[in-house]
Every structure is written in structure tokens, then in C-alpha cells.
Amino acid sequence: MPNVLKKALSLLTGVDTADVVLKLPKGRPFKQLTERDLIKLESEIGGALFGPIPADHRREFFCLDEKTWIWYEEYIDIETGKTKSHTVRYEVHENGILKAHDGAQYSFIEGEELQNLYLAVQTYYEQIARDVYKRDPVTKRKLI
């Protein structure tokens, strides 16, 4: 299994921190926080970018690394009562964005889907820069 996928799965299904809602400690906010913690914080913002999340849903959207974005959606199927989940991985390539749906179907996205992803990524960056890292998204300088 590729490292990227392992990392994503670990982030998404890790039992140790999955149910723990991370909150920014006051004072020195990131002391003790690891890269994984930071991604979880980002993902809370990312998941909310696409509108309200239904009560029985869990949605995550985050930047895994320089080349990978993850969309994860988990919900309870009303008919079967079982938990279902979908993972979409977006890979940044030189010639486009490759979408891997549940690790099986691959396709380069285009048109409205590509534009919407771009808007989501742009909003994600601007919000995490301000709300998580307390930095200006453009200058990257610390906000006072």
C-alpha cells in the first residue's frame, strides 16, 4: 500500500484521535501538536466548506501533502443500517488533477468539477491560514 494511502487511512480511521475534537489551546497554540494534529484541525475546516454536514454524516477534506487532497465521507445507510464510507483522492499532476475514487476508478477531472475543486482548495487555504495558523494568506506573516 502506498505511503500516501497509509497516511490518509491513518488520519481517517485512527481510533486514538478520530473521536477527539481538537481545539486550539490558548496561549502557545501549537506546542505539542504534531503534523497529524494540524491536519485534523485543517480537516475540520475543510469538511465544513461544502455546506452543513448532516447529523449522521462525517466529512473530511484536507491537504495530505503537496500533491494530494483527500475527501472522505462517512454515513449510515438508512436501508441497511450499516456504515458506509467513500474516499476520494485528488492527485496534483503536471497535466491535471487525477481523481481516484475509493482507490479504484481513476480519471482526470475537468470542467465544473475542476473549477469547484479549485474554489474549495483556495477557500481551504485562506481559512486555515487565518484560523489555524493565524497568518495572512497572502503575505504568510503572523496576524497580530
Added chain:
Amino acid sequence: MANDTYIPPSMSNTGREQESTQFRDGDEFDLHKASNHIASFEVVRLARQAAEVAISSQPPNYEVVIPFHERIGAYSQSTVDLRKSELEDNLFSEAS
């Protein structure tokens, strides 16, 4: 061929006015009057020269379009940079 009979301008009642000379059909040709309305070669040359200067002084009429996937790549890199920067700050603050 029902309408192939030529009717000279002087016999027609259309009274069309020529834009450049302001002559009307049927008017007698007056070289002096006509020449007042014809641009000289010098006028044409100056007009062309002015147009070339005007065109060359304008900024190029194009915009650089960055594809969406490249913009996404740039934001991805910026996001990771922020993350790394924060982790480095933590290391320094812990060390001190």
C-alpha cells in the same frame, strides 16, 4: 432577363450622394471640388504613422491564464509550507 436595361445615373431619380466627393448622381464632374475631399498621400502617410505609434504604445492585449490544476498545486504547496513552518516554530519554541 427582364431588368437588364442600363439606366444612366443622370436619368435615374435615386439622387445617391457619393460619400467621398459629395457628388450626386447626375452632377457634372468637377476636379477641383472632388480633390477637396480626397485625402492626399501625405495625409494617408501621417495617419498611418500615427496609428502605428498608437498601436505600439499600447500594452500587449493578452492575459496569462494559469490552469486550475497549477493553481491547486500552488495552494497545496502553500498549505504544506504553512504546516512545516508551524512545526518548525514549535521546535524552536520547545528548544528555547
